[in-house]
Amino acid sequence: MSAEPAERQSTAPVPTSAVVNTVTGTVPVTELGTTLVHEHVFFGMDGVHLDARRAVDEADTCARAVDQLRRAAALGLRTMVDATPIEMYRRPLLLRRVAEAAGVQIVCATGLYTASHGVPGYFRHMATEQLRDHFAGEITDGIGHTGIRAGVLKVATSPGGIVPVEEKILTAAAGAQLATGVPIVTHTSGSSGVEQLEVLLRAGVDPGRVVVGHLDHRRTPIATFLRILRLGAYVGLDRVGRDVFLPDSFRAGLVAAMVREGFESRICLSMDSAVSYVGEDNSLVDGAAPAYTEVLDGFRSTLAQFGVGGDVVDRILTDNPRRLFTPTGAE
């Protein structure tokens, strides 16, 4: 009896390119499951590690992250993207410890933050190609000697608009995206989302590999969301539970409107939470951010009130991240 043609086998292997780097190793993109695309365990202003008076209690932060993640896992969470840029207290080895203890896959990032709050001189003065190669190296070879490979690119721009060093970093990240296939998540402070995307598109990035993030930081007009969606990118409503920026009812209304417009497949939900956060005034603000469970629990109920059913939410949290992380050409 002749073998079944490969294309007709129901258990066709996932293409080798369609794997995701997590801090505990690579997993097939089909194994991501329910995913939060923009969170943090640690987040600290660039340079805080140089101030001994502000020492972050890393063991305590890890323990609290594990506790939150276990509760999120009980609600179905399988993967969390830690979108912390290089200079903002990124700690890949601690993320690995948290992932192992919680039984949740964590994807860590490479890339840099805003010029106003980050981008140390060492990186600021690199040429675009050097930055591109650094980011790509952290994805393909690993972060230093940790043995951990970054699985996502993080870029950010200042609230007042994109400044030259940020445009250089965006272009470098685009080059690293094209070289490695991993997606890009952005930080916008609610502004410059279209402009960020235009820089990435000019550099040749497939918009289907980009989440324009923090569009729910302020009352961004629905027209801006639709413009980004029509360019083919994902929109990040990734500050769920942050009523200090925008009420969740407003977010839920936006999600419902975009679903009605036919863009369910391009919405990403997350909280931009952090267990340990050292803020702009250098104060340690712990416990102020929503728990990792918020999207899976409270916000799901809010969405239901706006007519967005549980089946839609499940697809947004599972199918959209899987598609985002599937390299162009491997869909």
Ligand SMILES: [Zn+2]
């Ligand atoms: Zn963030």
